[in-house]
Amino acid sequence: MNYKVLDSIKNSDEDALKEQFSQDVxxxxxxxxxxxxxxxFYDDKGSELFVKITDLEEYYPTKAEEEILENNKQKIVSHFNTQKLNVVELGAGDGHKTKLLLDELFNxxxxxxxxxxxxxxxAIKGVCEKLNKDDFETFGIVGEYIPALKWANKNKEGKKLVLFLGSNIGNFSLHDSLVFLRTIWKNLSKDDHILIGFDMKKDINLLINAYxxxxxxxxxxNLNVLNRMNNELGANFVIGSFQHFGTYNPNIGAMESYLISTKSQTVRVDYLEKNFHFDEFExxxxxxxxxxxxxxxxYLAKETGFxxxxxxxxxxxxxVDSLWRVIKE
Ligand SMILES: C[S@@+](CC[C@H](N)C(=O)[O-])C[C@H]1O[C@@H](n2cnc3c(N)ncnc32)[C@H](O)[C@@H]1O
Structure with missing residues (x-):
């Protein structure tokens, strides 16, 4: 097996995971x-559905980022020399865009x-199987971003190039991004690099169509999260009684996704031994x-030490894919 499942999310710890999930619910x-x-969102079914999203006509971010990597891979790679490099990708998904960079580095x-x-x-099983045939070593880590980065830091030697693609950063508020990026900085060494994908502000209709x-x-x-609560927490959500709603909030500059209850209903979550009421249109x-x-x-780069x-x-x-270098004394 060419990947590791961190103790914090191992099956033996399933109860702790369920506990965390139920507490968050x-x-x-x-x-x-x-x-x-x-x-x-990202149970195994959710990851599979996300890969389908990236193939959709309307979903421009994956295509735009692919174009960036294809057209600029030489320039990006020119910043790295013959020192051993660990390419650590946070939230790799199926890793298909990354392959462009990895091949260029290898070549x-x-x-x-x-x-x-x-x-x-x-997702990790898939990406490791796919890339295992290649000339470079692939070793995956199943875990949350920061604990997994810490594990890689402790166990893998070499300069680091962290990849945080697909505008995953966009799921964090400004404050949370500052904390997250500074925590990454803390776990990297001087002159390590990070390449971050940012989805730029643009025509609102394009954004709305993409979601x-x-x-x-x-x-x-989006509705799959209800299935997940049904399967893992013994909830009895009727999926057809909720509707996906994706909209742009110009005041904060973010797309937002909601599930809307299409009727007044009460849902039981057995694991919590609790009922939750939803008003019509809640x-x-x-x-x-x-x-x-x-x-x-x-601003983000400057404030967090890059x-x-x-x-x-x-x-x-x-x-925009933005390449940053770690600044440290
Ligand atoms: C939006 S997808 C992006 C996938 C890929 N980077 C791309 O650009 O297509 C987000 C990925 O991050 C993973 N992910 C989300 N939250 C995570 C977390 N806290 N720790 C580790 N992975 C996470 C998901 O499982 C999913 O594969």
Whole structure:
């Protein structure tokens, strides 16, 4: 097996995971406005549905980022020399865009090891199987971003290039991004690098279409979180009684995803031994996907101890992959 499941999320710890999930449901569903963290999207079914989203006509971020990596891979790789490099990818998903960079590094004789990190074991299994045939070593880590990065730091030698693609950063508020990036900085060494994907502010109709596709895959992806509560916490959500709603909030500059209860209903969550009431048209907030301006990228880098090496954009300017270097004494 060429991946490791961190102790914190091993099956033997299933009870602790269930406990955490149920506590998050309890906290979110008893708050004045109901909410649940977007990290619960990604059970194995959720990861599979996300890969389908990336193939959708309307979902421009994956295509834009692919274009950026294809057109700029030489420039990106030129920043690395023949020192051993650990490419550590946070939230790797199926890793298909990353392959472009890894091949380019390998072809330029950069000795490398690829360490994809994801909370979905199926995602890690998939990416490790796919890349295992390649010339460089791949060793995956199933775990949450920061504990897995810490594990990689302790167990893998070499300079680090951290990849945080697909605008995963957009799920964090400004404050949470500052804390998250500074924690990454703390776990890296001087002159390590990070390449971060930022989805830029753009025409609102494009944004709205990207999160409301015609085939209903995004809707299925969001509703899957109810299936997950049914399967893992013994809830009795009727999936057809909720509706996906994706909208742009210009005041905060983020796409937001909600599930709306289409009728007045009460749902039982056996694990919590508790019923939750939903009014007709009541919402559960599931996800923020923040959008950026150039100056936001500059601010985040400066505030968290990084220097921007170069920004790479697609032709339409929809997306930016920003390469940062760790500044330390
Ligand atoms: C939006 S997808 C992006 C996948 C890929 N980076 C791309 O650009 O297509 C987010 C990925 O991050 C993973 N993920 C989400 N929250 C995570 C967390 N807290 N720790 C580790 N992985 C996480 C999910 O399982 C999923 O595969």
């Amino acid at each position: 309890l906290t979110g569903f008893t708050s004045e406005k109901k909410y649940l963290s977007s990290k619960y 330029n004789d950069v000795p490398l090891e690829y360490n994809p990190i994801d909370i979905s074991e199926d 409301n596709d015609d085939k209903g895959v995004t809707s299925e992806f 919402a559960i907030h599931l996800e923020y996907s923040f959008k950026y301006l150039q100056k936001d990228i500059e 220097e921007i090496v170069e920004n790479f954009s697609d032709k339409k300017g929809h997306f």
